[in-house]
Amino acid sequence: MILTPDIWWLPALLAAALLFDAVASIRPPKFIRDCLDGVGFPREWWWTLIVIKTLAVTGLIVGIWVPGVGLAANVGVVVYFLCAAASHIMARFTGMSFWVNCLGMLVLSFIVLVLSFSVRGN
Template sequence: MTLLPDPWWLTALLAATLLFDAVASIKPPKFIRDCLEGVGFPGEWWWTLIVIKTLAVAGLIVGFWVPGIGLAASVGVVVYSLCATSAHIKARFTGMSFWVNCLGMLSLSLATLVFSFLA
């Protein structure tokens, strides 16, 4: 296990993906709105997802220089993605957005954790 990401580019890819997702969530396009509504996530709480994703991005970036921060942020993104996956399954909202967006983020976050920090 390492406390600094190696390879660094996988962590950078996860941070960039989360940043794009956070920015897109400010004024969510239809596919994001449909996803959040499909799992029954209350509209008045959507802002919390932007905060969580932005904090994850910050943690991943700081983690390039501060040992352990990127690892903690990476674990947090995996937990977030597992919660999202669970919400989709519980709501039986397993269409294209589940397979591409939800499981795609889970796969990327798991790959980052395993290959950048645990391998």
């Protein structure tokens, strides 16, 4: 089993995307507010998403060097976006933000997981 990423820059890329998302969520722009309101996520809990994304960023970066940490963080990010997608579908909020943001991040995190932790180069 591969416990450190073979392609280190892929988890770093995912971490950068999540960091951008976490920073944007501090004072969420309209499209993020609309998305969270659209799925019915309570405003008093929005801060938890910033914490979760920041912890994921930390895990992905630390996991470049510490065996198992990046793999666990990457799996957590995939699960996070699977839950987000399920929330969108259950709320019937499947507009542009669902297809671009939610599913886009789900696909990115899954590709990073597969390419970083299942392929071992020479």
